[in-house]
Amino acid sequence: xxxxxxxxxxxxxxxxSVSGVSGVSGVSGLVGRYSAWxxxxxxxxxxxxxxxxxxxxxxxxxxxxxYVLLGLSLNIIVGEVGLFDMGHMAFFAIGSYxxxxxxxxxxxxxxxxxxxxxxxxxxxxxxxxxxxxxxRGDYLLIVTIGLNExxxxxxxxxxxxxxxxxxGIIMLDQFRIFGxxxxxxxxxxxxxxxxxxxxxxALVRLQRSRIGRAWNCIREDEVAAEAMGIxxxxxxxxxFTLGAGLAGATGTIFAAKLVVISxxxxxxxESVILFCIVVLGGMGSIPGVVLGxxxxxxxxEILRNFAQYRMLFFGAAMALMMIFRPxxxxxxxxxxxxxxxxxxx
Amino acid sequence: xxxxxxxxxxxVGAVYALVALGYTMVYGVxxxxxxxxxxxxxxxxxxxxxxxxxxxxxxxxxxxxxxxVTVVVSAMGIAVLGVLVERAxxxxxxxxxxxxxVVSAMGVSIFLQNAAMLIWGPRYRAYPPWAVPDLRWExxxxxxxxxxxxILVVSILLMAGLYLFVQCTTVGAAIRATAIxxxxxxxxxxxxxxxxxxxxxxxxxxxAVAGVLLGLYYRQIHFTVGWSxxxxxxxxxxxxxxxxxxxxxxxxxxxxxxxxLGAGYISAAWKDVxxxxxxxxxxxxxPTGLLGERVAExx
Numbered sequence: 065x066x067x068x069x070x071x072x073x074x075x076x077x078x079x080x081s082v083s084g085v086s087g088v089s090g091v092s093g094l095v096g097r098y099s100a101w102x103x104x105x106x107x108x109x110x111x112x113x114x115x116x117x118x119x120x121x122x123x124x125x126x127x128x129x130x131y132v133l134l135g136l137s138l139n140i141i142v143g144e145v146g147l148f149d150m151g152h153m154a155f156f157a158i159g160s161y162x163x164x165x166x167x168x169x170x171x172x173x174x175x176x177x178x179x180x181x182x183x184x185x186x187x188x189x190x191x192x193x194x195x196x197x198x199x200r201g202d203y204l205l206i207v208t209i210g211l212n213e214x215x216x217x218x219x220x221x222x223x224x225x226x227x228x229x230x231x232g233i234i235m236l237d238q239f240r241i242f243g244x245x246x247x248x249x250x251x252x253x254x255x256x257x258x259x260x261x262x263x264x265x266a267l268v269r270l271q272r273s274r275i276g277r278a279w280n281c282i283r284e285d286e287v288a289a290e291a292m293g294i295x296x297x298x299x300x301x302x303x304f305t306l307g308a309g310l311a312g313a314t315g316t317i318f319a320a321k322l323v324v325i326s327x328x329x330x331x332x333x334e335s336v337i338l339f340c341i342v343v344l345g346g347m348g349s350i351p352g353v354v355l356g357x358x359x360x361x362x363x364x365e366i367l368r369n370f371a372q373y374r375m376l377f378f379g380a381a382m383a384l385m386m387i388f389r390p391x392x393x394x395x396x397x398x399x400x401x402x403x404x405x406x407x408x409x
Numbered sequence: 410x411x412x413x414x415x416x417x418x419x420x421v422g423a424v425y426a427l428v429a430l431g432y433t434m435v436y437g438v439x440x441x442x443x444x445x446x447x448x449x450x451x452x453x454x455x456x457x458x459x460x461x462x463x464x465x466x467x468x469x470x471x472x473x474x475x476x477x478v479t480v481v482v483s484a485m486g487i488a489v490l491g492v493l494v495e496r497a498x499x500x501x502x503x504x505x506x507x508x509x510x511v512v513s514a515m516g517v518s519i520f521l522q523n524a525a526m527l528i529w530g531p532r533y534r535a536y537p538p539w540a541v542p543d544l545r546w547e548x549x550x551x552x553x554x555x556x557x558x559x560i561l562v563v564s565i566l567l568m569a570g571l572y573l574f575v576q577c578t579t580v581g582a583a584i585r586a587t588a589i590x591x592x593x594x595x596x597x598x599x600x601x602x603x604x605x606x607x608x609x610x611x612x613x614x615x616x617a618v619a620g621v622l623l624g625l626y627y628r629q630i631h632f633t634v635g636w637s638x639x640x641x642x643x644x645x646x647x648x649x650x651x652x653x654x655x656x657x658x659x660x661x662x663x664x665x666x667x668x669x670l671g672a673g674y675i676s677a678a679w680k681d682v683x684x685x686x687x688x689x690x691x692x693x694x695x696p697t698g699l700l701g702e703r704v705a706e707x708x
Contacts, residue, residue, distance in 0.1 A: 148508075195693050196689065196692070196693060198696075199692060199693075199696055200696075201507075202436075202442060202651070203647070203692055203696055205442070206643065206644065206647045206688070206692070207688075207689050207692055209640070210644070210685035210688050210689050211685075211689070213640070213681060213682075213685055214681075214682045214685045214686065217678075217679070217681050217682050218682060220678075221678045221679060221682075332636070332640065333636070336444075336515055339511075339512075339515075340512050340515055343508050343509065343511070343512045344512065347508070373523075373527070375519060375522075375523040376520055376523045376524060376527065378516075378519060379515075379516045379517065379518070379519030379520030379521075379522075379523060380516065380520050381516070382512060382513065382515060382516025382519065383497070383498045383513045383516035383517055383520070384516075385512075385516075386502060386509040386510070386512050386513040386516070387498070387501045387502060387513065390502065390505045390506060390509040
């Protein structure tokens with residue numbers, strides 16, 4: 065397989081990969097290669113961006129940020145551990161509905177609900193994943209699709225009058241900071257991208273920790289991982305719980321942004337889009353998630369001039385992308401190093 | 410009511426089974442979940458609709474001939490499309506990571522769905538009412554309509570034919586050999602590309618037949634039916650044991666019956682939850698499906 069990013073000569077990080085502990089990846093890889101100046105420039109551009117564009121594009125950027133958070137949460141499960149989860153919207157739905165119900169009934173502050181929804185969704189992820197975590201590949205895929213559909217239909221059927229059926233629930237409360245109510249697109253923009261930055265920082269740290277390395281080891285070879293003394297089952301469950309929890313916490317922001325939460329936001333199609341974000345960006349690559357969600361969400365908006373033909377182009381582009389750049393838009397370095405070694409043997 | 414729900418379930422189940430065959434055959438040979446298969450089925454339904462309302466087929470021919478021409482031509486058209494999809498979107502990815510092929514399949518699915526929306530419009534289309542003779546039979550207390558009999562007869566004939574083809578002919582043996590191991594099959598002189606092309610003729614062809622039958626049965630079609638029925642048919646394939654041809658048939662019929670019994674005895678709104686619950690329980694206790702064989706773990 066031809067690798068576009070690694071030219072002749074020893075690739076960076078290769079020496080370390082021989083010892084089995086691969087090179088750095090993700091944002092820190094970016095810092096290493098292009099210096100902190102690039103990161104600074106991106107950060108400044110991100111700060112200035114909402115001041116120079118219309119509210120419409122700020123809104124696009126807000127939803128982009130929400131999908132980056134969701135993509136990061138699914139990347140833990142699909143990208144880092146290699147578990148096929150195609151029903152991730154279920155946990156996002158649990159988080160959103162937890163927020164909407166608790167905020168509406170008990171008036172709990174959204175700042176408190178942010179971690180609370182994460183915990184509820186994480187618990188749900190743990191409980192739902194526990195019996196199915198031993199399933200492999202495609203079987204896990206279909207079970208997670210089934211979970212997604214079960215939860216969506218349950219929400220639609222309005223059990224005990226909690227979820228409001230197909231019309232959903234209206235959120236009355238909003239995030240407040242020192243008397244400032246976060247309502248305008250610009251406020252949401254800063255809130256969402258601050259969360260993205262915090263999550264990215266935490267996830268890069270996690271990726272390079274003992275847990276992250278164990279996850280990658282399971283992804284590459286489960287049997288070898290077990291032989292190395294990794295508790296595969298708990299490591300997988302941990303990834304599922306964390307991924308579900310992050311998706312659930314994102315649900316709080318989503319509920320505050322959308323105001324009306326209804327089951328149609330959490331369809332199987334949305335789960336598939338999330339899955340595509342992770343694979344398109346590059347499995348296990350944190351900057352890849354940002355690019356992947358830009359491709360899946362922002363690109364259709366830019367193509368809006370083509371009106372009804374845009375989704376047609378978009379579908380074709382997805383297939384073409386996989387044919388000509390199967391490693392993703394911004395592949396994780398750990399991933400490419402492994403491929404290159406396989407080739408040189 | 411029990412027998413009546415059973416008959417309804419068998420009818421829907423037969424449609425699921427025909428679509429599930431396409432999923433299971435592609436999976437068996439290529440280890441790929443062909444997400445575009447549901448959309449090929451949907452396009453078959455639309456193609457059948459266009460043929461039936463066209464002046465050439467619809468009004469010039471007697472009804473029985475018109476129906477046969479519709480089914481055969483739609484199946485052929487969709488089979489050609491299936492081969493094109495395989496050539497364009499799956500063959501270049503045959504040696505790469507399996508997830509990339511899944512994403513490519515999703516892209517094809519989005520493409521086909523939007524193509525259908527652009528060609529036939531975003532609204533529901535209705536099959537002409539005259540296409541189905543208004544015949545009903547009463548056996549005891551059970552009512553059986555003409556379409557139910559037609560769907561059951563056609564699908565059972567097709568499934569039996571496919572089973573015999575795969576089990577008893579040389580080409581069928583080649584398909585089974587390819588499903589076990591591509592490289593060894595190639596060493597035995599089997600043209601693997603040819604076999605995969607054949608799979609993409611049979612699967613979408615059967616899917617198109619199911620699409621036309623469904624259109625005739627429910628009358629209304631929409632460009633999103635590919636997703637909803639595709640998901641159910643895929644579930645049926647897993648239920649029976651994916652990669653296993655009789656498994657897809659059993660799984661489809663069983664899924665249809667479970668769904669209708671769930672709708673009749675539990676509640677129509679919760680029937681899909683019931684179906685997926687059974688699927689998950691089955692996979693927890695028997696991960697290979699009802700008829701699937703345990704595949705040895707590769708170390």
